[in-house]
Amino acid sequence: MFDLLQYTFIQNALIAAILASVACGIIGAYVVVKKIVFISGGIAHASFGGVGLGYYLGINPMFGVLPFSLLSALVMGIVSKKSKIPEDSAIGILWSLGMALGVIFVYLTPGYAPDLMTYLFGNILTVPRLDLYLMLVLDIVIVGAVYLFYKEFLSLCFDEEFTTVQGVPTEKLYLLLLCIIALTIVVLIKVVGIILVIALLTIPATLSRKFTNNLKRMMLISTVFGIAISVTGIGLSYALDVPSGATIILVLSFVYGFVAVGMDILESRHVSKS
Amino acid sequence: MEKVIELEDVWVRYGNQTILEAVSLELKEPNGLLGIIGPNGGGKTTFLKVLLGLLKPYKGSVKLFGKPPEKSRDLVGYVPQYKGFDFDFPISVWEVVLTGRMSHTGFLKKYSDEDKKAAEEALKTVEMFDLKDRQIGQLSGGQRQRVFIARALATNPKLLLLDEPNTGLDPHMQDELYRLLDRLKQEMAVIMVTHDLSAVSVYVDRIACLNRTLHYHNSREISVEDLEATYQCPVELIAHGVPHRVLERHKGSS
Numbered sequence: 001m002f003d004l005l006q007y008t009f010i011q012n013a014l015i016a017a018i019l020a021s022v023a024c025g026i027i028g029a030y031v032v033v034k035k036i037v038f039i040s041g042g043i044a045h046a047s048f049g050g051v052g053l054g055y056y057l058g059i060n061p062m063f064g065v066l067p068f069s070l071l072s073a074l075v076m077g078i079v080s081k082k083s084k085i086p087e088d089s090a091i092g093i094l095w096s097l098g099m100a101l102g103v104i105f106v107y108l109t110p111g112y113a114p115d116l117m118t119y120l121f122g123n124i125l126t127v128p129r130l131d132l133y134l135m136l137v138l139d140i141v142i143v144g145a146v147y148l149f150y151k152e153f154l155s156l157c158f159d160e161e162f163t164t165v166q167g168v169p170t171e172k173l174y175l176l177l178l179c180i181i182a183l184t185i186v187v188l189i190k191v192v193g194i195i196l197v198i199a200l201l202t203i204p205a206t207l208s209r210k211f212t213n214n215l216k217r218m219m220l221i222s223t224v225f226g227i228a229i230s231v232t233g234i235g236l237s238y239a240l241d242v243p244s245g246a247t248i249i250l251v252l253s254f255v256y257g258f259v260a261v262g263m264d265i266l267e268s269r270h271v272s273k274s
Numbered sequence: 275m276e277k278v279i280e281l282e283d284v285w286v287r288y289g290n291q292t293i294l295e296a297v298s299l300e301l302k303e304p305n306g307l308l309g310i311i312g313p314n315g316g317g318k319t320t321f322l323k324v325l326l327g328l329l330k331p332y333k334g335s336v337k338l339f340g341k342p343p344e345k346s347r348d349l350v351g352y353v354p355q356y357k358g359f360d361f362d363f364p365i366s367v368w369e370v371v372l373t374g375r376m377s378h379t380g381f382l383k384k385y386s387d388e389d390k391k392a393a394e395e396a397l398k399t400v401e402m403f404d405l406k407d408r409q410i411g412q413l414s415g416g417q418r419q420r421v422f423i424a425r426a427l428a429t430n431p432k433l434l435l436l437d438e439p440n441t442g443l444d445p446h447m448q449d450e451l452y453r454l455l456d457r458l459k460q461e462m463a464v465i466m467v468t469h470d471l472s473a474v475s476v477y478v479d480r481i482a483c484l485n486r487t488l489h490y491h492n493s494r495e496i497s498v499e500d501l502e503a504t505y506q507c508p509v510e511l512i513a514h515g516v517p518h519r520v521l522e523r524h525k526g527s528s
Binding site for chain 2: 034035132148149151152154155157158159161162163164166167168190209212213215218
């Protein structure tokens with residue numbers, strides 16, 4: 001098994017798994033406690049427009065996704081807060097609009113779009129060096145922003161109205177949070193793909209919530225879970241020769257189901273004893 | 275001496291609906307408890323949001339301590355209605371109370387020793403310091419309410435606003451709450467809105483009725499006419515063991 005570590009693509013995959021787990025561990029905690037899973041899914045799917053744009057312009061699609069996901073985060077944040085239509089409808093519309101744009105861009109691009117499926121379903125075994133550097137830079141930005149705004153984000157997620165009364169510009173702060181989610185999605189795309197991103201944002205964080213009542217520890221535990229599970233997933237996908245992104249999600253879901261059910265049984269025993 | 279509150283001819287509308295109509299209120303006294311009663315949907319929460327600067331009236335002027343609400347945030351403590359909260363949120367009592375310091379701490383800064391001292395004092399005032407490390411879901415309804423009051427007190431307010439603070443509390447806990455407010459009102463102006471008439475009978479110093487318009491006479495008594503205009507139906511107040519009359523004596527009765 002350790003022979004595998006000599007291969008560059010396995011090394012890259014492991015580095016990518018760690019970088020992705022850091023981003024999704026920290027930001028997933030906010031997504032879960034602020035209950036913004038749906039808007040995060042919307043940003044992820046809409047960013048497919050960026051993949052298409054990248055192909056169309058003939059650049060690395062990652063550099064199409066980056067501005068596009070930031071833009072969709074801003075538009076979704078502003079539209080869902082300001083417009084008169086219900087927030088979930090607004091998200092649903094923008095979700096599919098972004099994807100439709102992506103399809104059109106890909107169609108308009110002459111020739112064959114080589115690894116399109118990679119962006120939809122991820123393939124951690126083919127992450128190139130350049131993408132790793134991009135992931136690292138984004139991780140630094142994400143961790144830095146959370147370090148700087150930790151107390152503001154905590155208060156925003158817990159009680160937005162009270163935070164406004166404290167003189168904090170909560171609308172801008174919320175948009176900033178959505179932009180950081182967008183960056184996280186860019187980090188995660190190579191690992192599990194646009195379609196499966198939401199599982200990495202929710203499952204490790206939900207799982208870690210079962211072990212702590214503290215947001216910082218929740219971020220830490222869910223990062224550790226993310227690393228352990230995605231490395232297991234990479235191993236399994238290599239051994240069984242099945243797609244890596246989907247395997248990681250299956251391992252995540254399995255572990256979650258096992259732990260959640262197990263803890264519920266333990267808890268009910270505890271209650272019936274006392 | 276600045277007046278605590280100056281509201282002049284304030285109007286608020288949502289779409290075509292008028293929520294507040296020509297509301298004026300002047301509160302000079304820097305302490306005491308003002309109870310605002312009125313039916314559900316009468317604009318009580320809207321009224322508080324105007325005072326907090328969360329809602330801009332389309333007409334009229336709002337001043338707290340001689341300044342617009344956005345400029346007086348470090349002087350105002352706010353205890354929202356807590357029924358919509360997610361009590362599963364991973365946050366401790368201590369962290370909740372500290373968020374009441376943000377108007378003092380400022381952006382991008384860590385909480386200072388002074389902030390921590392203010393949070394500690396606030397928790398001691400509501401007798402919750404021993405439970406500071408609890409996650410808020412592990413508290414009773416009455417304890418949670420006191421944590422939210424402590425968060426508001428951490429601001430070191432000169433004006434404390436409470437939105438239906440007695441919701442969901444049993445009579446014993448309500449009584450504790452009122453006794454706490456009775457202590458707090460010695461040091462700051464306290465405004466409590468509620469739809470519970472019996473709540474205001476014992477501890478309030480001043481009383482107002484709000485149902486789109488505000489009836490206020492700077493006294494602890496309200497007239498039957500005001501009450502009936504507010505609730506738009508005959509109101510009968512039965513108060514238990516009231517040490518003072520809320521209602522004036524009916525004319526002609528003994």
